[in-house]
Amino acid sequence: MTVVDPVTYDVARIREDFPILGRRLAGDLPLVYLDSANTSQKPAQVIEALDEHYRLHNANVARAMHQLGAEASGAFEDARTKVATFIGAPRREEVVFAKNASEALNLVARVLGDAGRVREGADVVITEMEHHSNIVPWQLLTERTGATLRWFGLTDEGRLDLDDLDTLITERTAVVSLAWVSNMLGSVNPLEPVIRRAHEVGALVVVDASQAVPQLPVDVAALGADFVAFTGHKMVGPTGIGVLWGRHDLLAELPPFLGGGEMIETVTMERSTYAPPPARFEAGTPPIAQAVGLGAAVDYLSAIGMENIAAHEREITAYALGRLQEIDGLTIVGPKEAVDRGGAVSFTLDGVHPHDVAQLLDSKGVAVRAGHHCAKPAHQRFGVQSTTRASFYLYTTPEEIDALVDALHHTKQYFGV
Template structure:
């Protein structure tokens, strides 16, 4: 597993919660930030704060270099061909909505199909629901296997020549399922459909290569990968982005403005209207530097080991149900669970009293909750700063919760 020395870069972990050392197991919602990211943002505001692209003064040039330098770091991070394919957004939600509103409205019509799965986050469901309503297209779902995985047979049975868009999460934020994106993309392309990938839970944990995956669009957020909140990325193949119209209009994204007609800047700036998220992009660039120094392969291995350990130890607790693939190699560092007869919010409250932070609720995945036949679950999600001792604390906290509610009831 990764060295515990990594924890020293995360000052927020050096505190007590309710008299106990903090055990942070909610990185699926947002990761903590290392000092390298905090300092990069601080440095920008202290020494380089200026708007980008417009000015010729020194601060403007430094800010522009930092902002566009971050774009190049993102390009290399996901192995895109060009920085023209990297659009900065507010996050995964904005990125997916951009594809739905720009590409979708221009290319989807009545009788066409949009294909997603039951394991999608709401941000990868609602934009397609709205697109289907506005265009008369049909929204179709690929059925899941009993263990919460996707079979390629069912993918092939669902995608047809009428399918125009396939949009699937790379890693489920509830089940931890790691989907076969490359193979699904090949199936989509064989039917003439484009492939959109929700990479929010993948980018922080896996080595991504969009050229190898051959996906048409990829969306992810900075705040789940040690970066700041409010910054995300939309990757799109250049040929597709060239054809698409922007969905936000104003400063920064224009080339020429007349009284009645205007023209847009070239890629990627035509999709970045207004003052961009400069500090956020610089912070994301610093986060990428940090993660690449550790190594994405090492991060993935570390999380697989933690997930396997957690599933093994948690399985010894009577009355505890773990959702998702039983094979740790098929899932990321996410373990979602329920204790019999105890509401997930109550479980999370008891854990919090012991300094352990987990997520409880429907995790913005209500259709998946319905498929699991429950209203909500508790979720522990791991990252580079988590240790075997964190797993032991979680298991001990769950036993405490079980005993407490057994006595109450």
């Protein structure tokens, strides 16, 4: 297992790249940002790339036949190439830009239905730990087509329960869609047996990698899935851009998601023909500046090394799990050991509502999330309406975990629990 090399991975140096991490909050408290599973903070390199684009190169892409248009188009397509290399895509044309992972997942669900790949009598299989973005699109698809939605359950530890693998994924299964890393439980799912079983019965596999791509090395060619979706803002990139990777042969045979400019080959009043991927799925003016920013984010993460980031994430998560379990009355919902686990830790505190926990932590400068984290079925599985979630990333320090623990002790004292 890779461990963090303090010579090459300097958290203090990395933090200098993130202007917001030096901010002082009300009461002159330092910001302790533990909400990176919600959205990551942005390094100066990404902020500067956005600023430079708008200051010097702003133009529409694939339309303007002037120097600015050529510069913007080149930067936009260069970002596509960077993303493709970052995730190990065999072809840059397999990278489709969307506005976020939710749109990417909706795109897949919609066009698979439109293409007749999911129809009445078929099954779509998901899991009980999914983000709503990987539940609702499949509910809409099965309602529209008459297919049946089925799902994997969870173990008491918060892991994917694969005991029913062969009975859930059958010859009726058209699609299996699941998270690589749970945004609520932190579990890293064993994708290999699921993908293997799905392909044995001829089903397609969609992976929601929104929590995986920011913190794990990713090679989509080796992974073996058919589609992978993720979002830019969780991987130190801008908001407003997501990515759908798909096998080129599949993308080439699927119909468009939206109609409009640049997704066409030709248009007459009677009919239209469509451009090859990825343009077919990128109707209208795309997120140009956001793509440039995402390219800068990919450069930033690549320079640090995803193996190093993953190792840091494991170490800081292990430290946090140990410290949190020192607190009487605190219950971690999800795996309690940093094995096959991401850096999002959801918990409850006896006698205190999660929203009150978050508010008291905020009064100490500690930013966390409270609620159902867009994962209501997973909360229902564990008999809780909501949780407080602390989540970590490449810039999180042990001292910030200590500040979280101190603030939780203050919360217990404040509420007398």
